[in-house]
Amino acid sequence: MTTNSPRPVADHILNFIGGSYRKGSQGKTFDNVNPATGQTIGTVYEASEADVADAVAAAKAALDGPWGKMTTAERVKLIVAVAAEIERRADDFLDAEVADTGKPRHVASHIDIPRGAANFRMFADVIATMPGESFTTPTPDGGQAINYAVRKAKGVIAVICPWNFPLLLMTWKVGPALACGNTVVVKPSEETPRTAALLGEVMNAVGMPQGVYNVVHGFGGGSAGEFLTSNKDVDAITFTGETGTGQAIMQKAAVGVRDVSFELGGKNAAIVFADADLDKAIEGLSRSVFLNTGQVCLGTERVYVERPLFDEFVRRMTLAAQAFKPGSMGDPAYLGPLSSAEHRDKVLGYYAKAVEEGATVVTGGGVPKVEGDQAGGFYVEPTLWTGLAHDATVIREEIFGPCCGVIPFDSEDEVIALANDTDYGLCATVWTENVSRAHRVAAAMQVGVCWVNCWFLRDLRTAFGGSGHSGIGREGGVHSLEFYTETANICVKL
Numbered sequence: 366m367t368t369n370s371p372r373p374v375a376d377h378i379l380n381f382i383g384g385s386y387r388k389g390s391q392g393k394t395f396d397n398v399n400p401a402t403g404q405t406i407g408t409v410y411e412a413s414e415a416d417v418a419d420a421v422a423a424a425k426a427a428l429d430g431p432w433g434k435m436t437t438a439e440r441v442k443l444i445v446a447v448a449a450e451i452e453r454r455a456d457d458f459l460d461a462e463v464a465d466t467g468k469p470r471h472v473a474s475h476i477d478i479p480r481g482a483a484n485f486r487m488f489a490d491v492i493a494t495m496p497g498e499s500f501t502t503p504t505p506d507g508g509q510a511i512n513y514a515v516r517k518a519k520g521v522i523a524v525i526c527p528w529n530f531p532l533l534l535m536t537w538k539v540g541p542a543l544a545c546g547n548t549v550v551v552k553p554s555e556e557t558p559r560t561a562a563l564l565g566e567v568m569n570a571v572g573m574p575q576g577v578y579n580v581v582h583g584f585g586g587g588s589a590g591e592f593l594t595s596n597k598d599v600d601a602i603t604f605t606g607e608t609g610t611g612q613a614i615m616q617k618a619a620v621g622v623r624d625v626s627f628e629l630g631g632k633n634a635a636i637v638f639a640d641a642d643l644d645k646a647i648e649g650l651s652r653s654v655f656l657n658t659g660q661v662c663l664g665t666e667r668v669y670v671e672r673p674l675f676d677e678f679v680r681r682m683t684l685a686a687q688a689f690k691p692g693s694m695g696d697p698a699y700l701g702p703l704s705s706a707e708h709r710d711k712v713l714g715y716y717a718k719a720v721e722e723g724a725t726v727v728t729g730g731g732v733p734k735v736e737g738d739q740a741g742g743f744y745v746e747p748t749l750w751t752g753l754a755h756d757a758t759v760i761r762e763e764i765f766g767p768c769c770g771v772i773p774f775d776s777e778d779e780v781i782a783l784a785n786d787t788d789y790g791l792c793a794t795v796w797t798e799n800v801s802r803a804h805r806v807a808a809a810m811q812v813g814v815c816w817v818n819c820w821f822l823r824d825l826r827t828a829f830g831g832s833g834h835s836g837i838g839r840e841g842g843v844h845s846l847e848f849y850t851e852t853a854n855i856c857v858k859l
C-alpha cells in the first residue's frame with residue numbers, strides 16, 4: 366500500500382541565480398504550507414526586483430558564454446544528463462512535490478516526476494533529429510539559388526508556472542527552451558516552489574553552465590512574476606495559469622513586442638453517447654473529474670450524457686466519486702487536498718452556488734470529516750450535480766475542483782452546440798463505439814485536444830494547447846520550436 370506520509374524536506378527554499386542559491390536581497394520571506402495538513406513546513410525567500418534583474422542578467426550572460434557556443438550535440442548530451450539525474454533523484458523530487466501539493470504519492474510518482482524527466486528527453490530527441498528546410502530556387506538569369514532555414518535561440522525565456530503539476534508544467538517549457546539553446550528564468554507558483562528550486566541542484570550536478578537555468582520565488586503582480594515580465598532583457602514569455610493572469614502578462618509582453626506562449630484555463634466537456642462502453646467512460650471520466658482533486662486544466666467539469674444512458678451513468682459515476690477517500694493518506698483511494706485554503710474556499714463557493722442555482726447534489730457538496738494531522742488539510746468532498754441548466758455558473762466557469770455537472774442531451778447536433786458554447790477551447794472527450802460518429806464529433810469540437818474513449822493519453826510529439834480563452838500557441842514535439850526559436854532564411858546565389 367502506498368503511504369503518503371510526508372518525509373523530511375528542506376526548511377528553507379532559496380532562489381537559484383547564476384548557479385548559486387541565495388536568499389532574497391530584501392530579506393522578504395513567505396510560508397510554504399503542506400495542503401494535506403495545513404501546516405507550515407518551510408520558508409520561501411522572495412526574490413526582489415534586483416534579484417530578478419540579476420537572474421535575467423545571468424541568463425543573458427550565459428548566452429554569450431559556453432552555452433551559447435555549444436553545438437546541438439553538446440546541448441543534447443547535457444539535457445539528457447538532466448533527465449537521468451531527475452530519475453536518479455526521483456524520490457527527492459517526489460518528496461518535494463508531495464510536500465508542496467499534498468497530492469497522493471502514486472499520482473506524483475506515476476505522472477509528475479516521470480514527466481519531469483520525459484520532457485527533457487523528448488526535446489533532446491526533437492532537436493537532435495529534426496530535419497531542416499531548404500529549397501533549390503531557379504533564378505531569372507537561368508541560374509539557381511539555394512534557400513535554407515536556420516533556427517536560432519530566441520534568448521532569455523521567462524517561464525511562469527502554476528501549482529497543480531509544478532515539475533511537469535515547468536519542465537514542459539524548460540525542456541524545449543534549453544534544447545533550442547535559450548536560457549531561462551523560472552518563476553514557480555508561490556504555492557509550489559520546491560521542485561523548481563531542487564532542479565537547480567540537478568543543473569549543477571550535470572555541469573549545466575551557470576546562468577542557463579535560474580529560479581526566482583515570489584508572487585504575481587508587484588512581485589517576482591511582474592518583475593520578470595517587466596524586465597526588458599526577457600525575450601519571450603511562456604506561461605501556464607489562469608486566463609486572467611494571461612491577460613495581465615500579455616499586456617507586459619506588449620512592451621518590447623515579445624512573443625508569448627500561453628496554456629490557460631478550460632471548461633472541458635465530455636460527451637457520452639448512449640452506445641458508449643460505459644465501463645471505459647466511467648473509468649476515464651472518474652479520473653478526468655477527480656484526478657489531482659480536479660486540479661487539472663484538462664479535467665472535465667461538465668458531462669453531457671445521451672438521455673437513454675443518463676440514469677445509469679449518474680449511478681455509476683456516483684459510486685466512482687464515493688470511492689475516493691478525502692484525507693485517508695495511506696489509502697490507495699486517497700483524494701488529496703486542494704492547493705490552498707484560498708482555493709478550497711473558492712471551490713466551496715461554487716458548491717454553494719450550484720445549490721443556489723437549483724442543482725441536485727447527487728453526492729458530496731461539502732467538506733469531509735478528516736481525522737488526525739490532516740484535520741487542518743484543505744479537503745472537499747468529490748461532488749456530482751444534476752438538474753443544472755447549461756448556463757448555470759458551475760457549468761460555465763472553471764472551478765478547478767473535484768466536481769462535475771451531468772446534463773442529458775437528445776441529439777448529436779444539440780450536444781455539439783452545447784459542448785462548444787464556451788469561451789474556452791482547451792480539450793474535450795467523446796465516448797462512443799460508433800467510429801464514424803467518433804471522428805465526426807471529435808472534429809466538430811472547438812478545442813486544441815480531443816480524446817475519444819480515453820483521457821489524458823499523451824504523446825509528447827503532438828501539438829498541445831488551447832484556443833479562445835484557453836491559450837495561445839501549441840507546444841509539443843516540433844510544434845515547440847515555433848515558439849522557442851527564431852527562424853531565419855538564407856539565400857545563396859549558386
Ligand SMILES: NC(=O)c1ccc[n+]([C@@H]2O[C@H](COP(=O)([O-])OP(=O)(O)OC[C@H]3O[C@@H](n4cnc5c(N)ncnc54)[C@H](O)[C@@H]3O)[C@@H](O)[C@H]2O)c1
Nearest residue numbers: 527528553554584585586590591606607610628629630662
Ligand atoms: N492550459 C494548461 O495546460 C494549464 C495547465 C495547468 C493549469 N492551468 C490553469 O492554471 C490555473 C491554476 O493555476 P494557478 O492558480 O497557479 O494560476 P495563476 O494564474 O493564479 O498563477 C500562475 C502563475 O502566474 C503567476 N502570476 C500571477 N499573476 C501574475 C502576474 N500579474 N504577472 C506574472 N506572473 C503572475 C503566479 O505567481 C503563478 O506562478 C487554472 O486556471 C488552470 O486551468 C492551465
Ligand SMILES: O=C/C=C/C=C(\O)C(=O)O
Nearest residue numbers: 529537660661662663823
Ligand atoms: O493541468 C494541466 C495539465 C497539463 C498537462 C500538460 O501540459 C501535458 O501533459 O503536457
